Amino acid sequence: MMEIVKVEALTKKFDQLKAVNQLSFSVLPGDVYGFLGQNGAGKSTTIRMLLTLITPTDGDIQIFGLSLSKHRKEILQQIGAVIEKPDVYKYLSAYDNLKLFAKLSGIQPTRTTLMEQLELVGLAHRAKDTVKTFSQGMKQRLGIAIALVHNPQLIILDEPTNGLDPQGIADMRNLILSLSSQYKKTVIVSSHLLSEIEQIASRILIIDKGKKLVEGSSDELFDQSKIIIELNTNDNKSAYNILSESNWSNKLQPIRNGQIILQINKNDIPIFNQYLVSKDIAVFSLQPRHSLEDYFLQITAGKQHVEAFRN
Amino acid sequence: MWKHLEIELYKIFHRPRTYLAFAAITALIGVIQLGLKVDGKEYTEFVMADFAGSFSVDGKILNGYFICYVILQLLLVHVPLLIALIAADMISGEANMGTLRLLLTKSQSRTEILLAKFLASVIYTLLLLIWIAILGLLLSLVIFGTDDLFIMKSSYVVVVKSSDVFWRYCGAFCFAALAMTTVAALGFFLSFFAENSIGPIVATMSVIIVCTILSTMNIPLFNLIKPYLFTSHMVTWKEFFDFKVNDANEAIIGSIQYPDKIIRSALVLVLHIIIFVVGGIWYFRKKDVLS
Numbered sequence: 001m002m003e004i005v006k007v008e009a010l011t012k013k014f015d016q017l018k019a020v021n022q023l024s025f026s027v028l029p030g031d032v033y034g035f036l037g038q039n040g041a042g043k044s045t046t047i048r049m050l051l052t053l054i055t056p057t058d059g060d061i062q063i064f065g066l067s068l069s070k071h072r073k074e075i076l077q078q079i080g081a082v083i084e085k086p087d088v089y090k091y092l093s094a095y096d097n098l099k100l101f102a103k104l105s106g107i108q109p110t111r112t113t114l115m116e117q118l119e120l121v122g123l124a125h126r127a128k129d130t131v132k133t134f135s136q137g138m139k140q141r142l143g144i145a146i147a148l149v150h151n152p153q154l155i156i157l158d159e160p161t162n163g164l165d166p167q168g169i170a171d172m173r174n175l176i177l178s179l180s181s182q183y184k185k186t187v188i189v190s191s192h193l194l195s196e197i198e199q200i201a202s203r204i205l206i207i208d209k210g211k212k213l214v215e216g217s218s219d220e221l222f223d224q225s226k227i228i229i230e231l232n233t234n235d236n237k238s239a240y241n242i243l244s245e246s247n248w249s250n251k252l253q254p255i256r257n258g259q260i261i262l263q264i265n266k267n268d269i270p271i272f273n274q275y276l277v278s279k280d281i282a283v284f285s286l287q288p289r290h291s292l293e294d295y296f297l298q299i300t301a302g303k304q305h306v307e308a309f310r311n
Numbered sequence: 312m313w314k315h316l317e318i319e320l321y322k323i324f325h326r327p328r329t330y331l332a333f334a335a336i337t338a339l340i341g342v343i344q345l346g347l348k349v350d351g352k353e354y355t356e357f358v359m360a361d362f363a364g365s366f367s368v369d370g371k372i373l374n375g376y377f378i379c380y381v382i383l384q385l386l387l388v389h390v391p392l393l394i395a396l397i398a399a400d401m402i403s404g405e406a407n408m409g410t411l412r413l414l415l416t417k418s419q420s421r422t423e424i425l426l427a428k429f430l431a432s433v434i435y436t437l438l439l440l441i442w443i444a445i446l447g448l449l450l451s452l453v454i455f456g457t458d459d460l461f462i463m464k465s466s467y468v469v470v471v472k473s474s475d476v477f478w479r480y481c482g483a484f485c486f487a488a489l490a491m492t493t494v495a496a497l498g499f500f501l502s503f504f505a506e507n508s509i510g511p512i513v514a515t516m517s518v519i520i521v522c523t524i525l526s527t528m529n530i531p532l533f534n535l536i537k538p539y540l541f542t543s544h545m546v547t548w549k550e551f552f553d554f555k556v557n558d559a560n561e562a563i564i565g566s567i568q569y570p571d572k573i574i575r576s577a578l579v580l581v582l583h584i585i586i587f588v589v590g591g592i593w594y595f596r597k598k599d600v601l602s
Contacts, residue, residue: 051412054599055597083413083416096325100321101417103314103317
């Protein structure tokens with residue numbers, strides 16, 4: 001199967017800093033490709049290189065089987081993007097913004113088409129209002145409508161849930177899923193939130209300090225049976241000492257910010273709770289954690305990255 | 312490119328800021344016309360005071376052509392600010408709003424986008440000057456009527472026959488358009504280097520103020536650089552009102568005293584426009600867009 005995006009040994013240097021370092025990955029047709037990394041990991045720089053906003057120092061980018069440096073125009077005609085904040089012209093209405101960017105994308109849509117597009121992102125009722133009156137979530141949805149207006153094959157969304165409330169995040173998630181399943185689009189979505197990517201991505205790339213850590217399908221990367229939990233008790237210090245000397249010691253992660261962190265099997269949680277109670281430890285909470293930091297701990301056995309995240 | 316130009320014009324004329332410039336010009340010209348309508352006689356007596364005993368004047372000095380000359384002298388110093396408001400905002404304003412990156416992810420080349428933006432700012436500049444011409448010349452002619460144009464120089468008076476004035480104004484406005492396009496090109500160039508509008512607008516005005524001071528100061532060191540400063544050439548529109556005289560010291564209708572001076576100044580301004588636009592585009596084509 002021909003890759004939609006094929007990136008090989010991509011490197012970007014800003015003076016002495018290597019923001020992206022020998023990064024290679026490929027995106028297949030129909031993928032919702034999760035691009036995951038901490039803030040400053042190099043996600044946005046990579047995405048900007050895919051969109052020709054930044055010139056790579058080295059490496060090769062092929063999109064739709066064509067070299068991006070040689071076929072920029074043809075390639076960008078088939079890409080829709082929202083980069084970080086969905087900034088649009090605030091003094092124009094949602095409808096006018098959409099019409100303007102449609103024209104820029106080389107199409108002359110009818111009013112009905114534009115209204116359908118706004119309907120898709122739930123903004124049809126605010127079509128004539130100027131964007132300066134919109135909430136962040138509404139701007140984000142308008143940004144998506146603009147990205148989709150010319151019916152591109154590939155959609156690139158850089159941190160699309162930034163600044164959204166929980167309902168907005170859920171709406172965005174559903175929209176991305178429907179773009180893939182209903183409209184058969186290939187989507188690259190970047191985020192620093194593991195939970196967000198895990199729920200929508202069919203394949204995931206995790207980068208750190210500009211380098212690839214892992215790439216694979218969601219199922220391959222995440223063992224759903226094991227979870228990371230944060231334990232809160234009436235006496236965390238005693239609880240940690242007791243667990244260190246018990247059979248649970250191999251589940252313990254290094255203490256972070258005074259919190260006891262364990263990686264255990266989901267089914268073992270009731271037994272674990274009973275054990276603590278039997279040792280006169282009052283359990284206040286056993287809270288599942290779902291951060292990228294925890295995942296890094298999982299895939300690196302909790303060694304290399306802990307210090308980096310603390311700093 | 313034309314589609315993009317249309318879009319840029321659409322954006323310019325959907326911004327309240329654009330109409331502020333037209334409103335400011337309307338107000339300024341209105342105030343000057345009102346002032347001269349009410350107290351114009353005293354004004355002309357004051358400016359003609361040095362020549363009062365030398366000759367008498369038939370006809371009315373305070374006519375539409377004279378008013379327009381006064382307006383141009385007063386206004387062309389301030390119009391650069393109104394042009395900078397738009398031209399210096401063309402790139403930096405988009406960078407500030409965050410729309411620049413969205414624009415650059417479209418399939419048009421950067422050169423195409425930038426040229427369309429520059430052309431849009433030139434069209435805005437021309438419309439501004441046409442508006443000045445409509446209010447300053449045509450409206451003044453309606454309000455004050457026509458007669459010969461009296462221009463008071465430092466030590467002499469130039470009288471241009473009314474039948475010989477209109478085409479000179481056409482030439483002067485065309486030259487002013489070139490001068491103001493240079494200002495637009497400067498603002499456009501400076502807008503590549505900032506991510507907010509204020510910096511390039513202030514920088515454009517600062518460059519104009521400094522260069523104007525250098526152009527007007529009569530110091531040998533500055534005289535060396537004066538011919539290369541675009542501000543030295545921006546006032547050459549006045550040359551359209553200097554004519555040749557025959558042996559009987561009568562004005563030769565349709566003549567210009569120093570046409571080569573106008574051509575030289577126009578070439579210097581065109582050269583500046585090319586340098587600012589090409590330089591800006593060359594810089595921006597290689598720029599990483601990080602905003």
